[in-house]
Amino acid sequence: MAPPDFTNDDRFDGLYTNLANQTRGIEPLLDTVFSFLRRKSDFFAGPPGSGDKGTENAIATVHGVLQKHADIYLKDKKKSQEEERRKEDAKRKKKEEAEKKKRKKESEEGVIELDVDGGFDISQSSEVDDEDNKPPAKEEEKKPAALPLSEEDGRPNDEGDDDNKEDDTPPPVGNGGTVDGKYVWTQTLEELTVSVPLPDNTRGRDLNVTMNKNHLKIGLKGQEFMVNDDLAKTIIVDDSFWTVEDGNRLVLTLQKLNRMEWWESVCTQDPKINIQKVQPENSQLSDLDGETRQTVEKMMYDQRQKAMGKPTSEEEKKNEIMEKFKRSHPEMDFSQAKISL
Numbered sequence: 100m101a102p103p104d105f106t107n108d109d110r111f112d113g114l115y116t117n118l119a120n121q122t123r124g125i126e127p128l129l130d131t132v133f134s135f136l137r138r139k140s141d142f143f144a145g146p147p148g149s150g151d152k153g154t155e156n157a158i159a160t161v162h163g164v165l166q167k168h169a170d171i172y173l174k175d176k177k178k179s180q181e182e183e184r185r186k187e188d189a190k191r192k193k194k195e196e197a198e199k200k201k202r203k204k205e206s207e208e209g210v211i212e213l214d215v216d217g218g219f220d221i222s223q224s225s226e227v228d229d230e231d232n233k234p235p236a237k238e239e240e241k242k243p244a245a246l247p248l249s250e251e252d253g254r255p256n257d258e259g260d261d262d263n264k265e266d267d268t269p270p271p272v273g274n275g276g277t278v279d280g281k282y283v284w285t286q287t288l289e290e291l292t293v294s295v296p297l298p299d300n301t302r303g304r305d306l307n308v309t310m311n312k313n314h315l316k317i318g319l320k321g322q323e324f325m326v327n328d329d330l331a332k333t334i335i336v337d338d339s340f341w342t343v344e345d346g347n348r349l350v351l352t353l354q355k356l357n358r359m360e361w362w363e364s365v366c367t368q369d370p371k372i373n374i375q376k377v378q379p380e381n382s383q384l385s386d387l388d389g390e391t392r393q394t395v396e397k398m399m400y401d402q403r404q405k406a407m408g409k410p411t412s413e414e415e416k417k418n419e420i421m422e423k424f425k426r427s428h429p430e431m432d433f434s435q436a437k438i439s440l
Contacts, residue, residue: 106171116340124303124343204422270376274361278369281325289358291334293365295325295349303343310353312336315366317349328366332357 115128122128136142145153273285275292282295295317297306307324309316312333318324330353338354355362363371401411410418425431 106168116338119342120337120340122303123306123308123341126343127303268373268376270378271372274372274377276364276370276372278365282365284365286362288355288361290355291351291353291362291365293351293353295351297343297347297349300346301343301349302346306343306349308341308349308351310334310336310339310341310351312356315351317351326366328368331362331364331367331369332360 118131119128122131141153143154143157145156149156274287275283275285277283282293284291284293286292297319301319305320307316307318307320312335313330315326315328315330316324317326333356335354335356339352341349341351344350353365361374361377363374397412401413404411
C-alpha cells in the first residue's frame with residue numbers, strides 16, 4: 100500500500116494558522132516544529148544503530164521534503180501563469196469579436212430599408228425636412244460656443260469641463276498603491292497584502308505589530324511606530340497574520356470583513372487610489388462562484404461606465420432591444436417619438 104500523500108492536505112490549515120499568529124514569523128514557526136522533533140522524537144538521532152548518520156539522515160530528509168514542495172510551488176506557479184495567459188487571450192478575442200459586432204451593427208443601421216409598400220422610410224434621413232418635405236435651408240456656419248467668462252478677469256472659464264475630461268491614468272498596480280516611506284500594498288476582493296521594508300537581519304521578535312479590527316500599528320521595538328493609524332475599513336483579526344521575509348521585509352495579510360468591496364487605501368490618512376480603475380480579472384475572481392463573480396464584474400463595469408458618462412449594462416440592454424424593434428419595423432416613423440428607457 101502506498102504511503103498517504105500529505106503534499107496538499109488542508110486538514111491542518113487551522114492549526115498552522117493559529118501557530119503562525121502566535122509565533123509571528125516563518126523562522127519562529129519552523130523553530131517550534133524542529134523543537135518538537137528534537138525533544139519528543141528520535142528524528143535527529145535516527146533508529147537504534149544509526150550512530151552519527153542519524154543527524155545526517157535528518158538533514159537529508161528535511162532537504163528532500165523542502166525540495167519537493169519547492170518543485171510543487173514552481174509547477175503550480177507555471178500553471179497559474181499559463182492559465183492567466185489563456186484568460187488574457189480569451190479576453191482579447193472576446194473584445195475583438197465585440198468590436199466586429201459593433202462595426203457590423205453600425206453599418207447595418209446606416210442602410211435605408213424598404214417598407215412593406217416598396218417605398219423608402221425617410222424618417223431618419225437628414226436630407227429631407229420632416230414638416231414640408233422640402234430640402235432644409237442651408238444652415239449658417241456653426242461657430243464654437245463661447246465659454247463663460249470668469250467673474251474676476253473676464254477670461255474664458257473652462258474649469259467646468261474638468262469632470263468631462265477622460266481619466267487616462269493607468270490602473271493601480273496590483274489594485275493597490277504605494278505609501279512613500281512606509282509600504283507597498285495590493286488587494287483582492289478578500290484580502291490586502293501590505294509589504295513594509297525593514298533593516299537587514301530583522302527578526303520577528305524585533306517588531307511591534309498590533310492588528311485590531313479598525314486600527315494598525317507597525318514599528319521596531321524601542322522606536323517610534325512607522326504606522327499608527329485607523330484602517331480604512333474593517334478586517335477580520337483572527338484570519339489576519341504577518342511574517343518577516345528574507346530578514347528585510349514585513350508582510351501583512353489582512354482579511355477583509357466585507358469581501359464584496361475594494362479599498363481606496365489601507366489606512367485613513369494614506370493617499371487614495373481610484374477604485375474605478377481596479378481590474379477584478381487580476382484579483383483572483385476565479386476563486387469566486389459563478390453567480391458572485393458575475394455580480395462583481397457587472398458592478399465594476401457599471402461603475403466604470405457611470406464614471407465615463409456612458410450607459411450601464413441595463414441601459415445598454417434596453418437600448419439594444421429598442422434598436423432591434425426599430426429594425427424589425429421599418430415602416431414605423433420614430434423620428435418624433437420620445438422614448439424613456
